[in-house]
Amino acid sequence: QRKITIAIDGFSSTGKSTVAKKLAAELGYVYVDTGAMYRAVTLYALNNDIIGDSGCNKRAMKKHLPEIKLHFEFNEKLGYAEIYLNGKNVEKEIRMLRVSSFVSPIAAIKEVRVKLVEIQQEMGKNKGIVMDGRDIGTVVFPDAELKLFLTASAETRAHRRYKELLDRGDEVSYEQVLKNVTDRDYIDSHRENSPLVKAEDAIEIDNSDMGLEEQFERIYGYALRLI
Numbered sequence: 001q002r003k004i005t006i007a008i009d010g011f012s013s014t015g016k017s018t019v020a021k022k023l024a025a026e027l028g029y030v031y032v033d034t035g036a037m038y039r040a041v042t043l044y045a046l047n048n049d050i051i052g053d054s055g056c057n058k059r060a061m062k063k064h065l066p067e068i069k070l071h072f073e074f075n076e077k078l079g080y081a082e083i084y085l086n087g088k089n090v091e092k093e094i095r096m097l098r099v100s101s102f103v104s105p106i107a108a109i110k111e112v113r114v115k116l117v118e119i120q121q122e123m124g125k126n127k128g129i130v131m132d133g134r135d136i137g138t139v140v141f142p143d144a145e146l147k148l149f150l151t152a153s154a155e156t157r158a159h160r161r162y163k164e165l166l167d168r169g170d171e172v173s174y175e176q177v178l179k180n181v182t183d184r185d186y187i188d189s190h191r192e193n194s195p196l197v198k199a200e201d202a203i204e205i206d207n208s209d210m211g212l213e214e215q216f217e218r219i220y221g222y223a224l225r226l227i
């Protein structure tokens with residue numbers, strides 16, 4: 001069976017990771033959540049006073065980059081890989097709204113992107129991978145056999161994320177979440193380095209009124225045709 005590369009991009013909270021995980025499990029592929037990598041770098045920056053309410057010290061961020069070691073470890077129970085920052089599992093911490101509030105400025109720094117894109121390309125060099133993010137089909141794997149671009153209305157996305165955060169015990173308001181989702185989309189789409197855009201050859205799916213099953217079946221169908 002031919003192994004392919006599947007790139008899933010789109011706005012915040014469009015359910016990219018949910019469908020990507022399912023797809024990877026079904027195909028026996030590796031799943032990589034690149035947002036988790038940008039989030040882990042942001043957590044490091046928050047913990048080291050590189051970013052905070054008073055702004056971002058880009059010079060310090062660049063200086064600290066060689067000290068940031070990221071790796072994924074497959075969790076049998078969960079069925080997907082969790083991210084580790086300098087040897088510590090940070091999967092839970094990186095999902096907090098505090099990290100979400102600072103991740104986009106960190107992800108806009110060129111040197112941060114260069115470092116993470118290199119790791120991502122290395123992870124995907126043997127294909128058989130489903131990777132989700134913002135620049136996977138455009139920058140990381142421009143030659144990916146299957147590229148998807150997910151969208152949904154901002155309200156739909158904020159509701160989904162709000163529910164997720166509450167379930168995790170992060171005390172936030174719906175308005176805060178909506179603002180975070182729209183702010184991140186704006187910064188991610190307007191940054192100079194690898195802005196979030198739909199790759200010309202990506203298939204766009206608006207899942208505002210689509211259940212996970214329906215969405216999965218459609219995407220799985222596309223993948224099967226290529227394998």
Ligand code: C5P
Nearest residue numbers: 034035036038103104107133134135184
């Ligand atoms: O996917 P997730 O919402 O967890 O990503 C968090 C943030 O990381 C995004 O809002 C974006 O700023 C950044 N990101 C990125 N490029 C990627 C993945 C994520 O810039 N490939």
